[in-house]
Amino acid sequence: MLNISDNNKPKLQSLDKYKTIQNLNNKAQYKVLNRIIALIALIGIGALFLPWTQNISGSGAVTTLKPNQRPQSIQSVISGRIEKWYVQEGDFVNKGDTILFISEIKEDYMDPNLVENTKNQVNAKKQSLQSYGSKVTTLSNQISSIEIEKKLKLEQANNKIKQSLLKIKSDSIDLVAAKTHLKIANTQYNRSLQLNLEGLKPMTDVEEKRLKLQEVDAKIITQENKLLTSKNEYINSKVETNRINAEYAEKVAKAQSDQYTALSNQYDTQAQVSKLENQYANYSIRNGMYYIKAAQNGYINRVLQSGIGETIKEGTPIVTVMPAVYDIAVETYVSPIDLPLIRRGEKVRVWFDGWPTIVFSGWPDISYGTFGGKIVAIENFISDNGKYRVLIAPDKNEANWPQRLNIGAGAQTIALLDTVPIWFEIWRTLNGFPPNYYKNETKAKK
Structure with a gap:
């Protein structure tokens, strides 16, 4: 049955009628226990409000x-072979103290005179750089001298042109004078001939005037030839001026070309000097990296790489150091x-x-x-x-x-x-x- 109805519920009987229950209520220790439990409950409830x-x-x-200030590891900047230890675990080191020494393992840096040889190369290149500088200065002076010589030559040629012009002018005047003499000689000859026909002048006088006329006529031809020669000299003077300009322009161009070549070599040598100086500085610094030193005061905690002859790469931790302060x-x-x-x-x-x-x-x-x-x-x-x-x-x-x-x-x-x-x-x-x-x-x- 489901016991849904109230009539089906069983009636619970009281336990007080049993003697055992009656004996429990009469014992004193159980009363004390009940009091202790109640007290603990009250204390627990009160503690909840603490x-x-x-x-x-x-x-x-x-x-x-x-x-x-934290523990740090000291690393090798370059690769090398461990040759000698200067510390052991637990040692105190000051800043700059040597921890170990490594040797070179790369063939590019094994030359013991690498730094000195590189320095000699730098000095040689510097001397070469100075030589190119001197050559550039010499070519500049040479170009200046060529320009001065060109100026003098042009002045000389211009003077020649002026002389030719003056000579042409002089020869022109002489030609005009010769033509005037020819006209006078021709007039005198005609007059002498007329007077001879009239019987006033002898024949010898006529012949003299004719000879003089021929001489004057010959002078005109000579003077015309001189005038043409003067004009030809004037043309030659102008041609000489152009030749001087072309000749010295070629000389200046050649000197400038040599100067630019020297400048190019100078700049190239200067770049090589800078590169060699960079290499020299790098080699010098690298030589100082063979001795690995402490970065600050502290204690050697642990050696991470041990032994002699062991090779290490760059960036490899070697030892750990605990700062002292x-x-x-x-x-x-x-x-x-x-x-x-x-x-x-x-x-x-x-x-x-x-x-x-x-x-x-x-x-x-x-x-x-x-x-x-x-x-x-x-x-x-x-x-x-x-x-x-x-x-x-x-x-x-x-x-x-x-x-x-x-x-x-x-x-x-x-x-x-x-x-x-x-x-x-x-x-x-x-x-x-x-x-x-x-x-x-x-x-x-x-």
């Missing part, structure tokens, strides 16, 4: 505040849900592995062995472990951190937030809600 400080816990390790800090990791509650400058509590500590996360006032810290950096990108990295520095207003802390030692952190009742914290934890971010009123006013 204050509880919310916090964000994290775990991490001891590190340094500045990157240059460093500012200690703690790097811890917090969950993404707690990241919005973290702020730079907020105070946290830190305790370290190996140091006596009693921690009550909800009651920080009664904790023992914790140290004060302050958040100085928060990483904006999630780490490989799925959490965000937070860097904590010592709080200068509280007790100093232990001096014998080693880099890499474990550390635990607690960031204190709001104070709430215990029941609220239990309820928040069961529901997965984030803690309440505690805002200082003084900071908010600022």
